[in-house]
Amino acid sequence: MSSLTLSRGELLRSQNFINARWQDSGDGRAFEVSNPADGSRIGTVPDSGPAEARAAVDAAAAALPGWRATPARERARLLRRWHAAILEQQQDLGRLISREQGKPMAEGIAEVAYAASYVEWFAEEATRAYGDVIPAPVAGRKMIVVKESVGVVAAITPWNFPAAMIARKIAPALAAGCTVVCKPAEDTPLTSLALVRLAEEAGLPAGVLNIVTASRERTPEVVDAWLADPRVRKITFTGSTPVGKHLARESASTLKKLSLELGGNAPFIVFEDADLDAAVEGLMQSKFRNGGQTCVCPNRVYVHRAIHDVFVEKLARRVGALKVGPASEAASQIGPMINARAVEKIEQHIVDALAHGAQLVVGGRRVREQDGPHYIAPTVLVGATPAMRLAQEETFGPVVPVFRFADEAEVIALANDTPFGLAAYVYSRDIARVWRVAEALECGIVGINEGALAAEAAPFGGVKESGYGREGSRYGLDDYMHTKYLCQGGLT
Ligand SMILES: NC(=O)c1ccc[n+]([C@@H]2O[C@H](COP(=O)([O-])OP(=O)(O)OC[C@H]3O[C@@H](n4cnc5c(N)ncnc54)[C@H](O)[C@@H]3O)[C@@H](O)[C@H]2O)c1
Numbered sequence: 001m002s003s004l005t006l007s008r009g010e011l012l013r014s015q016n017f018i019n020a021r022w023q024d025s026g027d028g029r030a031f032e033v034s035n036p037a038d039g040s041r042i043g044t045v046p047d048s049g050p051a052e053a054r055a056a057v058d059a060a061a062a063a064l065p066g067w068r069a070t071p072a073r074e075r076a077r078l079l080r081r082w083h084a085a086i087l088e089q090q091q092d093l094g095r096l097i098s099r100e101q102g103k104p105m106a107e108g109i110a111e112v113a114y115a116a117s118y119v120e121w122f123a124e125e126a127t128r129a130y131g132d133v134i135p136a137p138v139a140g141r142k143m144i145v146v147k148e149s150v151g152v153v154a155a156i157t158p159w160n161f162p163a164a165m166i167a168r169k170i171a172p173a174l175a176a177g178c179t180v181v182c183k184p185a186e187d188t189p190l191t192s193l194a195l196v197r198l199a200e201e202a203g204l205p206a207g208v209l210n211i212v213t214a215s216r217e218r219t220p221e222v223v224d225a226w227l228a229d230p231r232v233r234k235i236t237f238t239g240s241t242p243v244g245k246h247l248a249r250e251s252a253s254t255l256k257k258l259s260l261e262l263g264g265n266a267p268f269i270v271f272e273d274a275d276l277d278a279a280v281e282g283l284m285q286s287k288f289r290n291g292g293q294t295c296v297c298p299n300r301v302y303v304h305r306a307i308h309d310v311f312v313e314k315l316a317r318r319v320g321a322l323k324v325g326p327a328s329e330a331a332s333q334i335g336p337m338i339n340a341r342a343v344e345k346i347e348q349h350i351v352d353a354l355a356h357g358a359q360l361v362v363g364g365r366r367v368r369e370q371d372g373p374h375y376i377a378p379t380v381l382v383g384a385t386p387a388m389r390l391a392q393e394e395t396f397g398p399v400v401p402v403f404r405f406a407d408e409a410e411v412i413a414l415a416n417d418t419p420f421g422l423a424a425y426v427y428s429r430d431i432a433r434v435w436r437v438a439e440a441l442e443c444g445i446v447g448i449n450e451g452a453l454a455a456e457a458a459p460f461g462g463v464k465e466s467g468y469g470r471e472g473s474r475y476g477l478d479d480y481m482h483t484k485y486l487c488q489g490g491l492t
């Protein structure tokens with residue numbers, strides 16, 4: 001594949017950004033970033049360690065008093081400038097996302113607008129961090145509640161949405177008056193570096209936003225330094241549940257505030273009275289977005305036995321028609337999986353399901369191997385059971401296991417039989433039923449006859465082992481603020 005050229009070449013960064021200075025790692029170590037479509041090299045970034053981690057916190061801590069004291073309207077103004085700069089570079093950033101993450105070009109470009117929507121949203125929310133005045137129970141007393149920034153925030157982000165996930169963390173943090181150190185996923189650091197470059201151009205003061213990159217091997221050195229640093233008052237993380245649990249355990253020593261957006265295992269439930277065409281469309285939208293590599297992708301599809309066969313036939317026809325290929329091909333709808341580890345997990349899930357009695361309807365194998373090793377054919381399996389790994393673990397790939405069910409009580413029990421609780425989907429035309437089921441499902445997000453849930457105005461997050469905290473929405477600022485109660489006496 002051709003080397004990546006951007007209309008603004010300076011957006012392709014190769015250094016950390018600490019205290020407003022682009023710099024290599026102290027020991028000069030670096031690692032390559034490659035295109036998951038064909039393994040070709042896109043760029044190199046620093047392989048940072050504890051020294052860079054500490055330098056970033058030093059900068060963020062030094063900048064905190066000034067940024068915290070900056071009027072909210074000024075913080076909002078800077079976020080609006082960042083928002084405008086991101087949209088001005090939407091095409092470049094979209095191409096960069098698609099090149100380093102693999103998603104089809106249209107999805108890469110759409111992700112930039114999605115990321116920018118969080119920056120715009122929190123530019124607005126910045127000026128609405130209201131407190132309260134409490135009617136005093138006794139004379140001569142004033143009782144006031146104020147909101148204050150939590151302080152230095154460490155953000156650790158995943159590879160599946162390299163722009164949106166970091167914007168969804170940095171924007172509320174800056175809006176709240178926090179300063180930030182961030183570490184993007186080793187597979188997709190370039191997009192985050194480009195966004196930080198645009199934030200620099202927007203005029204953020206030195207030290208307010210700092211980013212360090214690290215390989216998978218050195219990431220624990222960077223993040224463990226932040227976990228042990230008492231100046232870091234909050235960790236915000238999107239990624240796997242095992243890593244989320246590690247962060248929660250290690251944050252306990254300094255009782256950091258946490259936002260954890262972790263793995264999912266979303267059920268997609270189709271009742272016998274559902275609009276089947278709408279349900280198939282909703283499943284195609286939610287399941288195959290980013291090749292199935294999102295935390296809200298349906299991981300288990302439950303179809304009422306009365307409409308099972310006709311639903312599967314409709315679904316298999318759509319799935320079998322999906323085009324698999326690199327972002328460089330305009331017709332591609334399903335890109336390569338992010339890395340070999342992801343492909344291995346997906347293949348293990350398929351093999352395990354077939355070994356436990358599932359039947360393959362379409363897909364089930366690697367494709368386009370002449371182009372690269374990360375392409376998986378969109379797959380539909382029927383005869384799935386709770387005993388299979390793909391029912392218990394998040395596949396994070398283009399695989400649809402279909403389970404039969406007989407009645408509402410049975411499918412609610414099946415859907416909730418998982419440690420995870422992020423998203424769920426219900427298709428039915430019975431209004432009473434959809435609300436009964438939506439309320440019974442143990443999760444943070446429910447799509448009712450709808451497959452497209454993501455929106456900056458909505459609170460995003462889960463329950464159980466999918467984590468806690470909410471990102472986006474009018475609730476999103478709370479995760480970056482403390483509530484302080486002021487009581488003034490002696491006024492009689
Ligand atoms: N909730 C989501 O949006 C989301 C995103 C990515 C992955 N996942 C889940 O996680 C699974 C594995 O994906 P993954 O390996 O990319 O996720 P991961 O959790 O390993 O990586 C996510 C981020 O955590 C960092 N990280 C990894 N190990 C760490 C450690 N020991 N200490 C601190 N930070 C660490 C990574 O460098 C990356 O920045 C996926 O199959 C999927 O199930 C969920």
Ligand SMILES: O=C[C@H](O)CS(=O)(=O)O
Pocket residue numbers: 160161164293294295296453454460
């Ligand atoms: O994969 C994780 C993302 O949070 C999904 S979404 O972009 O918020 O829908």
